[in-house]
Amino acid sequence: MTGRPVLSVRDLRVSIGSRPIVRGISFDVDAGETVGVVGESGSGKSMTVLSATGLFRAAGAQVTGSSALLGTELVGASRRTLRAVHGDRVGFVFQDPATSLNPLLTIEQQLVEGPRTHRGLTPRAARRRALELLEAVGIREPERRLAAYPHQLSGGQKQRVMIAIAIACDPTLLVADEPTTALDVTTQAQIIDLVAATQERTGMAVVWISHDLGVIGQVADRVSVLQHGEAVEQAGVHEVFDAPRHEYTRTLLAARPVLGRDQRRPIAPDADRVLSVADLDVRFRVASPGGRHTVRAVSGVSFEVRRGETLGIVGESGSGKSTVANALTGLARVNAGRVTLRDADVLAATGARARGIRRSLAMVFQDPFSALDPRMRVEAAIAEPLVEHRLVADGAARTRRVRELLELVALPAEFAARYPHELSGGQRQRVCIARALACEPELVIFDESTASLDVSIQARVIELLIELQERLGTAYLFIGHDLAVVERMSHRIAVMRNGEIVESAPSAELYRSPRTDYTRRLIAAIPPERPA
Amino acid sequence: MSELPSAAIDERMPRPAPGTGRGVIRLLVRTPLSAAGLAVLLALVLVAALGPVIAPYGVNATDVLGALRPPSPAHWFGTDDLGRDILSRVMLAARVSLQVAVVSVAFALVVGTAVGLISGYLGGWVDTVLMRAVDVMFAFPVLLLALAIVAILGPGLTTAMLAIGVVYTPIFARVTRASTLSVTEEPYVKASQAMGTRRSRILVRHILPNISGPIIVQTSLSLAFAILSEAALSFLGLGVQPPQPSWGRMLFDAQGFLGSAWWMSVFPGAAIFVTVLAFNLVGDGLRDALDPRHRTRMGRTARSGSRGSR
Numbered sequence: 001m002t003g004r005p006v007l008s009v010r011d012l013r014v015s016i017g018s019r020p021i022v023r024g025i026s027f028d029v030d031a032g033e034t035v036g037v038v039g040e041s042g043s044g045k046s047m048t049v050l051s052a053t054g055l056f057r058a059a060g061a062q063v064t065g066s067s068a069l070l071g072t073e074l075v076g077a078s079r080r081t082l083r084a085v086h087g088d089r090v091g092f093v094f095q096d097p098a099t100s101l102n103p104l105l106t107i108e109q110q111l112v113e114g115p116r117t118h119r120g121l122t123p124r125a126a127r128r129r130a131l132e133l134l135e136a137v138g139i140r141e142p143e144r145r146l147a148a149y150p151h152q153l154s155g156g157q158k159q160r161v162m163i164a165i166a167i168a169c170d171p172t173l174l175v176a177d178e179p180t181t182a183l184d185v186t187t188q189a190q191i192i193d194l195v196a197a198t199q200e201r202t203g204m205a206v207v208w209i210s211h212d213l214g215v216i217g218q219v220a221d222r223v224s225v226l227q228h229g230e231a232v233e234q235a236g237v238h239e240v241f242d243a244p245r246h247e248y249t250r251t252l253l254a255a256r257p258v259l260g261r262d263q264r265r266p267i268a269p270d271a272d273r274v275l276s277v278a279d280l281d282v283r284f285r286v287a288s289p290g291g292r293h294t295v296r297a298v299s300g301v302s303f304e305v306r307r308g309e310t311l312g313i314v315g316e317s318g319s320g321k322s323t324v325a326n327a328l329t330g331l332a333r334v335n336a337g338r339v340t341l342r343d344a345d346v347l348a349a350t351g352a353r354a355r356g357i358r359r360s361l362a363m364v365f366q367d368p369f370s371a372l373d374p375r376m377r378v379e380a381a382i383a384e385p386l387v388e389h390r391l392v393a394d395g396a397a398r399t400r401r402v403r404e405l406l407e408l409v410a411l412p413a414e415f416a417a418r419y420p421h422e423l424s425g426g427q428r429q430r431v432c433i434a435r436a437l438a439c440e441p442e443l444v445i446f447d448e449s450t451a452s453l454d455v456s457i458q459a460r461v462i463e464l465l466i467e468l469q470e471r472l473g474t475a476y477l478f479i480g481h482d483l484a485v486v487e488r489m490s491h492r493i494a495v496m497r498n499g500e501i502v503e504s505a506p507s508a509e510l511y512r513s514p515r516t517d518y519t520r521r522l523i524a525a526i527p528p529e530r531p532a
Numbered sequence: 533m534s535e536l537p538s539a540a541i542d543e544r545m546p547r548p549a550p551g552t553g554r555g556v557i558r559l560l561v562r563t564p565l566s567a568a569g570l571a572v573l574l575a576l577v578l579v580a581a582l583g584p585v586i587a588p589y590g591v592n593a594t595d596v597l598g599a600l601r602p603p604s605p606a607h608w609f610g611t612d613d614l615g616r617d618i619l620s621r622v623m624l625a626a627r628v629s630l631q632v633a634v635v636s637v638a639f640a641l642v643v644g645t646a647v648g649l650i651s652g653y654l655g656g657w658v659d660t661v662l663m664r665a666v667d668v669m670f671a672f673p674v675l676l677l678a679l680a681i682v683a684i685l686g687p688g689l690t691t692a693m694l695a696i697g698v699v700y701t702p703i704f705a706r707v708t709r710a711s712t713l714s715v716t717e718e719p720y721v722k723a724s725q726a727m728g729t730r731r732s733r734i735l736v737r738h739i740l741p742n743i744s745g746p747i748i749v750q751t752s753l754s755l756a757f758a759i760l761s762e763a764a765l766s767f768l769g770l771g772v773q774p775p776q777p778s779w780g781r782m783l784f785d786a787q788g789f790l791g792s793a794w795w796m797s798v799f800p801g802a803a804i805f806v807t808v809l810a811f812n813l814v815g816d817g818l819r820d821a822l823d824p825r826h827r828t829r830m831g832r833t834a835r836s837g838s839r840g841s842r
Contacts, residue, residue, distance in 0.1 A: 329726040358728025370719040375741040375824055384737075385727045419824040432723075 004070070005030050006172050006205040009052045012065035012075070014044070014229075016058060022048050023229040024065070029173065032199065034206040036220030036237065038213055038252070040454035041425075044229040045209050046177055051075070053090050053175055054082040070172065088118040091166030091204075095178040097158035101150040107134075107161055108146040114168040133164040137194060155317070156187035163194060170202055177209045184316035184481065189525040192218055211454065213256050214527030217241055225249050237531045255459035257484035258529045259511050264310065264466070264491050271306040274442050274475040275328075275361075278302045280337035282320070282327050282499075297323040299499045301337075305443060308469060310476040312490030312507065314483050314522070320499035321479045325447045328477075329363050330354075341442060359389050362436035366448035368428035372420040378431050379416035382406070385438045405434040409464060426457035430464070437468070443475040450485060462488055483522055487511060495519050559821045566817025572810035580627040589617035591624045592775045600793050610795035612785070618795060622803050625777040629807070632693050632771075632778070633758040639697030641751055644704020649735055651705065652712025663709065666702040674699050675764060682770040692771035696761050700754050707750045711743035718742075745819045752815025756808035763804070779804050 005028035014022040022044045029035045039045040050056035052067040054074040067074045069089060074082070086092070094100045102110060111133055112126035121129060127146070134142035137160040150158055159179060166174055176195065180188035192215065199206055208219050216223055216237070223240045225233040225248065233246040244250045282298040298320040305311045315321040326332035328339060328346065339346040341357055349357050362385075365371040372381050382402050386392045392401050403413045409430040420428055429449065436444050446465070450458040462485065469476060480486040486493060487507045494504040495518065503516045514520045561567045579586070589607075595615030603610045609618035651662040669677065681695040715721060716739065724734050763780015765771035772778040779800040786796035820826040 330728075331722060331726055355728045358726070363723070363726045365719050365723055367719060371723050373720040373724075373738050373742065376737075384724065384729065388727060388729045388733065421825045435723075435727075 003031065006070060007052065007207070008066075008068045009048075010066045012048060012052055012063070012067060014047055014051045014056070014061065014063050016061045021229050022051065025224070025226070025229075025231045027224050027231070027234060029205045029207055031172070031205050032203045033221045034199065034208055034219050036216035036223040037207060037209045037226060038211065038216045038223060039226035040211060040252075040456065042228075043226040045211075045226045048226065048229075049175055049177065049207055049209055053086075053092075053173070055086065055092065055175075084118075087114045087171075088169045089171050090173045090175060091169070091171040093159070093162050093166050093174065093176045093179045096182045097155055097162050098150075098182070100162050101158055103150050105149075106146065107148050107150070107153075111146075111161070111165055111168060114165060118169050129168065130164075133168055134161075136167070136198065137161070137164045138190075139164075155183055156190060159183060159187075159191055160194065163191070163198070167198055167202065167204070170204075172204055174199075174204050174206045175209075176206060178211065179208075180215060181210070181212070185483070185525040186316065186521055188215070195219070212527070213252055213455070214529075217531040218527045220531075225252070241530050251456055255456040257455075257459070257462075257482065257488050259484045259487055259523070259526060260508070262488055263508055264489070265470070267306060267308045267491060271308055273304055274307050274309075274342065275305045275477070276338075276340045277304070277324075277328075278338040278340075280324065280327060280339065281335045282323050282332055283335045296499050297332075298327065301496075301499075301501055303494055303501065303504065305475045305477060307442075307475055308473045309492070310469065310478050310490045312486035312493040313477065313479045313496055314481065314486045314493060315496035316481060316522075318498075319496040321496050322447055323499075324496075325363060325445045325477070325479055328445060329361060330358070355389065359385070359391075359439045360442040361445070362439065362441040362443070363445040363447065364429070364432050364436045364449040367452050368425055368432055369420075369452075371432050372428060374420055376420075377416070378402075378406075378418050378420070378423070381420070381431060382416075382435045382438055385435060389439055391439060401438070405438055408437065408468065409434045424457075425453055426461060429453060429457075429461055433461075433465070433468075437472070437474070440472075441474065443477060445477045445479070446489075447479045448481065449478075451480065451482065458485070465489065483511070483526055495522070556818075556821045556827075559827060560814075560817045563817050563820075565813050566821075569810040569813025569817065572806060573814055576626055576630060576807060576810070579623050580630050583624045583627055587617075587620035587623045589620040591620055591777060592616065593620075600789070600796075602793075603795055609799040610793065612782075612793070612796050613789060618782075618799050621777040621782060622779070622799050625779050625782060625800065626803065626807075628689070628772055628776065628778040629759050629762060629780070629804075632689070632696065632762040633755045633807075636693045636696035636758050636762075637700060637751060637754045639694070640700035640704050640754060641747070643697075644701040645708045645747060647701070647705040648708025648710075649712055649739065652709040653716055653731070653735060653739065659709075662705070666705045669698075669702045670706075674761065678761065678765060679768070679770065682765065687770045687773065689772055689776075692762060692765050695765070696758050699761070700758065703754065704747070704750060707746050708743060711746050712739055715739050715742045744822060748815050748819045748822070752811045755811045759804055759807060 007029040010026045012022055012025045013020065025048050027035060037045045037049060047056060051063045052074065054077055056063070063075055065075060069085060072081070072085065074085065108127065108130050111130040115121045115126045115129050130146060131142050134145055139145050139157060139160055153161065180191050183191065195206065196219065208216065210216050220237045223235060223237050224231045225240065225246065227248045233240060233244065233249045240249060241253065244253060280298055280301040284295045284297055286293060286295050301324060303311060313321045313324065323332055327334045334347055341361060344353065344357055346357050379399070379402050382405055383398050386398065386401060392398050402416055406413055406415060411427060411430050415423070415427070423431065450461050453461060465476070466489065468474070476489070478486060478489045490507050492504065492506050493510045494501045496502070497518050503510070503514065503519050510519065511523055514523060560570060593616060595611070597615065598611055599613055599615040601607055601611045607617050607619065609622060611617055647662055647666070651659045678695040678699050681698060682691050685691040685694070721734060721738050724738055759779065762771055762778060763783055766778050766781040767784035772781050774781065782800040783797055786793070786800070789796050
């Protein structure tokens with residue numbers, strides 16, 4: 001490497017109170033290079049990078065060690081020094097573009113802030129710069145977009161604007177903290193290309209933080225793998241993927257869902273039909289400044305699920321996949337269509353019949369942190385559907401059934417007395433699964449149920465779900481945005497777009513020979529298994 | 533003291549919380565501030581209950597010759613313009629003041645919370661009707677509304693309690709409705725709805741416990757304001773009727789003697805201050821102790837011997 005590194009971090013330690021979060025991490029970032037920092041939640045990856053760049057400040061936090069940006073020490077630097085560095089020599093892009101932009105300011109006002117503060121540009125020059133930047137990040141009609149407010153842009157466009165703001169002063173270092181996590185795969189691919197192109201042009205150094213090894217493999221030249229605040233492996237990206245030295249890196253790589261790696265065992269050819277949905281239509285009436293209008297969230301959707309079978313539904317945000325789940329469980333009003341569970345008409349049922357149907361149609365939600373009542377112990381949470389549907393007597397019988405269910409999802413019996421906040425994310429999702437299985441349902445709907453879990457935990461939960469299905473013969477409707485995860489789970493997959501199913505096929509067939517352009521684009525946007 | 537080595541491990545292996553019931557009281561007592569508040573409240577209740585027995589003088593025992601005496605060994609809090617012992621009157625007034633505060637706020641709490649829950653959970657036209665009614669009640673100045681109620685029903689202790697209760701109902705309705713709206717959107721409520729759980733059960737088992745925080749805070753604040761409202765009504769001659777003492781009544785009686793007999797206003801005022809403070813401290817402590825998440829944290833800090841509450 002020529003010259004000195006842009007950012008040189010030595011023995012960085014961060015602790016909050018008496019609790020160490022980052023325990024002595026060192027790394028260098030050279031000009032024109034991307035360093036990937038990867039780890040699961042709680043590994044200290046964001047904390048490491050934010051402390052190294054002086055952006056982390058919290059009550060009771062202590063940062064020691066050294067971090068030099070081209071000779072300027074940032075650990076323990078004065079606020080004044082940091083202000084001069086931030087936005088000028090270091091640019092930041094964060095995870096959620098929806099909250100990183102100020103909703104009350106126009107795009108122009110937010111774009112010119114940096115150049116005017118750090119470069120002292122006149123309003124006119126700053127506006128020219130803003131136009132240049134919007135063009136550089138590939139926003140069409142930049143003149144018109146300058147006057148727009150954040151809510152008038154899509155998620156991908158907002159993240160482009162965030163990147164434009166971050167590179168407004170030609171920083172020597174760009175810090176990207178999970179910049180694509182909140183985006184759809186196709187948008188993610190565009191953002192990755194955009195950062196790479198910008199880096200090529202300006203020669204800036206990039207630190208890319210992500211939990212997703214696939215993304216890191218695509219963007220990084222060198223990788224630091226973090227676990228419990230320590231860098232357990234630091235090597236070139238090819239080395240990490242092809243010859244991982246640390247056990248943890250190997251676990252992460254193995255846990256990663258990869259398209260076409262595993263296939264589900266086929267179900268019995270004569271399995272009964274459990275659920276059939278025909279011509280489902282869900283419309284929402286939306287009031288906007290332009291007047292009231294109707295949004296067709298789901299239109300003309302039909303599918304069937306058989307006993308022991310998983311039907312996967314994939315689609316990007318806004319494709320209507322979650323609305324299908326809500327329509328089936330009565331959380332969304334259905335405008336037209338027929339839903340039959342076994343022989344019962346789900347939509348027409350009322351009173352006791354409807355409650356019987358609810359019992360056979362369970363749902364597991366996306367976020368295990370909020371899907372459990374924080375004031376209810378695990379036992380009460382799991383027993384809730386049992387009590388509601390009067391399936392089990394109080395007292396010993398109930399305790400026994402809860403124990404059984406906990407055992408089913410591989411949790412120790414003493415967890416029954418715990419509160420949700422005393423469990424980890426994976427454990428909570430297991431509790432949610434136990435609750436869904438409590439009434440021995442015919443069909444369980446999983447709405448992005450593994451999306452918010454760490455990869456290693458996600459892999460274990462998926463194994464558990466497959467094992468349970470093979471043992472109990474329950475039918476699953478598995479909804480997700482990650483094609484690789486859905487493919488691992490499902491026998492058949494339906495691809496949704498704009499409220500319609502555009503393609504539906506057995507999993508293996510779908511990814512080997514996709515029939516529509518949209519499916520092909522979805523598959524192409526998935527980060528490859530190994531770096532190119 | 534066994535501190536866990538890292539945040540990551542701590543996240544994965546959290547410690548179980550102490551149990552409910554007795555555990556709540558134990559945690560409440562362990563936090564110094566709420567323990568102090570609880571002690572003061574217990575003492576007040578005791579005084580209110582035993583007032584006539586332990587008060588050194590009769591409540592209306594006048595002694596014109598000994599009027600307006602400053603605090604002395606014979607009269608610890610001094611005497612008023614009719615020579616009545618202020619300590620005895622403050623002790624006896626505790627019963628009236630506490631009674632008015634507790635009864636009126638209990639009324640407001642029950643009615644207001646019910647209205648807010650129904651309004652927030654059902655939404656639609658029920659919500660519109662109930663909330664517009666609440667808006668109308670809000671539009672009246674508090675005291676004017678109380679005055680109107682007293683004017684219709686005639687002055688007296690019962691009317692005062694009812695009037696104060698009605699006046700504080702809309703606040704509870706609003707606080708409850710707002711919290712209900714946000715909790716109703718929580719995934720765990722959606723999850724319960726998807727299971728086919730009945731509305732009444734969702735309201736009682738999921739929503740009510742999770743909105744108890746703001747309601748408890750509102751209750752302790754309202755108890756404080758209710759004591760002051762009672763004082764104002766009594767001053768206008770519409771609440772507690774003389775010669776029965778109440779702290780508010782005593783305060784206003786003392787008005788003419790602010791310059792000459794400071795003890796006449798300071799001691800009833802201090803009684804109000806201490807009571808209000810105690811209600812607030814206990815309210816804050818209760819809110820934390822009832823939340824399982826806080827309970828774990830409080831239990832942990834209490835165990836490791838460092839400082840309390842939040």
